Amino acid sequence: MEKLLTIGLPLILLLSGLFFIVVPVMAERQMNPVTTPPQPVSDKAKQLHRQLRIADLHADSLLWGRDLLKRASRGHVDVPRLIEGNVSLQIFTVVTKTPKRQNIEHNDDSTDNISLLGIAQGWPGKTRHSLYQRSLYQAERLHKMAAASAGKLVLIKQRSDLVDFLAKRAKDPNQVAGLLGIEGAHALDGDLTNLQRLYAAGFRLMSPSHFFDTDIGGSAHGMNKGGLTEKGLEWLKQMEALGMVVDLAHASSDTIGDVLKHATKPIVVSHTGVKGTCDNNRNLSDAQLRAITAKGGLIGIGFWDTAVCGNGVKDIAKAMRYTAKLVGAQYVALGSDWDGAVGTPIDAARLVELTDALLQAGFSEQEIRQIMGENVLSYLQRVLL
Template structure:
């Protein structure tokens, strides 16, 4: 099999697993449970999010700090195999050294309790990305679980302004449709949908409609292809079907706006998964990071060039990182 290009996975809940395992007494979790699969999938960079998982939503700030603390402790132990990145140059340097580059992000800002100025603290801690919401309605925006025609709040607008000033990636993957359009109207830099697919092929609220994909592309952004089964196909999710989503987006806006945002959950505990899904269906052929090369093999078989594959694997996302974060 042809060696694939290094992959930049634009959405991972790695630090949720790290936190749960460390709280149970484990250490060096990345080395023990993750690095082998990531290397098998040729993943060289990841955007790892701080996610307030549903069992902990009663006290979002406390959970945010717990996960950040676990991430810092873990990265100290794993410094020979992984390193936090704060810029595009960092990502390139870390990957060139054979280590995993980790860009820190926020999967929702509920942990801020409406305090926009705390974005400066997150930035100082190394965070370079944020979604305003994880599905829920919070002080900043209305998430994908809200089907009303309500989007950004006044605090949300202030948060976006500060994120642009700081140089943080804005992510709309968990936004509802109104919030998406409000973000599109308000910010000036490229933005991303880190882990969403095409609504035209799978009508799920977490996927983007064609006009949204066109608007995101017009701003220079990318949409990360998501391996979570519910966002691929309601009946038979598979790597082949995810390749159909890639085809659709390429035909709609071109190859330059497609990335990888796999959202693998094979390592999350049943308690965590059961808190937001009742499905035990998996995506055939794309069950974990180790299967990533099979998706690129499918794309090559469909006629995608090596340049196309490289763009999807990491080139498109690196372009956005350079434009927004620097």
């Protein structure tokens, strides 16, 4: 028995180590690929790209357990690649629960993919059954990375933070700002008082739902796809009072309508496609695009196939061209969904390829400046307190 234990214990420890180290790496490599090799870029695009202030509305990079201060050979985003891609601001949106066999048509909340991923990454026990605690844990990781970054990563919590950061970055582009968001109000664990606590933890953006309906509002991919609930109306009021950004990515048509009816501030759709170039249940109709932007909202165009019906930067540019012609370039933004369990044609370091594609699509330099970041930076300076 003692010999068996002597042999068995090291084996168990080895297998455990492999589970905690290998499984998350393998999962991310498979789920977050870069789908195209580097493409040639014109000198005009390179020169313009260096002058841009770039902002992206959506990346799920905190989910995968990587140290974002180190350049990785997998996934789409880390601080070195953001700096190489000349990104000024990246919104890091935490994911707390997704359903098994996730799809864009019908999902319920009875299953949970994130539990196993959290176990594999060694998340604290308190995150096992609390989506609120999963949010706090991922936020804490970003705060620690910012503190250890020697100024390379700066977290934005209020308008003055952003103004100060942009002034400093104009002199030193080797730094990037991060802003925290949450994908789905199920992260509140059913308790609206947690909204204030999440705000205190640095979160400044939240959507009512993700891939399933919540007690706040319906999802475009949920079972019922209803509108804002009574609780959701109170959530909206509190979000606006706090100066938090309301994100309608994944929201049902009824929820979009209800938010637009009751909101007093412009909203964003952080990562989406448009039916005009890619007609599926995930994407926004022309009527929705007009209604959202009529109230000053932003449309973040995604980089993945379901959003743009293609796997190249030209497909992204095509969706942006369609949206800009419909509602104006001043309402179009980047909504990559990097590290969101999707393949994208470029990672953060290769954003110049998108700048080149926008030039080829006929956008003016001023329109490209708007789309690549100025629209988001201006919006945040209006909405954040």
